Amino acid sequence: GNSVTQMEGPVTLSEEAFLTINCTYTATGYPSLFWYVQYPGEGLQLLLKATKADDKGSNKGFEATYRKETTSFHLEKGSVQVSDSAVYFCALSDRNGNQFYFGTGTSLTVIP
């Protein structure tokens, strides 16, 4: 079946540090992959996505590349800010969009 496994947190970084949050997936066929973010007190929102192998999604300085050979979609940012403190969820959907699976979430805290 389909599933997503992401790096457990919490993660604490200093401002301007490099961020990596690991995400691997198991899926039949060719899923689409997503990163969602939940800022404190706010609802889930889409951060970036990739719909096919080797695609790179990017937004707000965050990037993730769809790696079919390693079944991974790791989230990276070169220099985090305090405002990036949030919970990050990796997710996938099947090609038809009829099923959607989230990882358990990784809490990130960035300290000044």
Next chain:
Amino acid sequence: EAGVAQSPRYKIIEKRQSVAFWCNPISGHATLYWYQQILGQGPKLLIQFQNNGVVDDSQLPKDRFSAERLKGVDSTLKIQPAKLEDSAVYLCASSLGGSPSYNEQFFGPGTRLTVL
């Protein structure tokens, strides 16, 4: 543009009671999703509607959970009777339709349910 609205925001009930949650999606969004998010876990999709038809409800515990989307707009999710393990945040999301690969899901603020 108004976002996805949900009510109530919080609900506390005793086990074996019934509860209902309401969701009003973004205007014009054909697809509506209900998720259950237990503390410390990611959201789990319970049911997906396309207009007023069910696309997928494979993870909905049908012995106690039901959902409807009359007229293809608002939706209600009901639990009857509630169990302790139903304590969670219930999220509603909507999208224009079709695959989420191409149409972003927009999430509401959620309803936090506590079952005592």
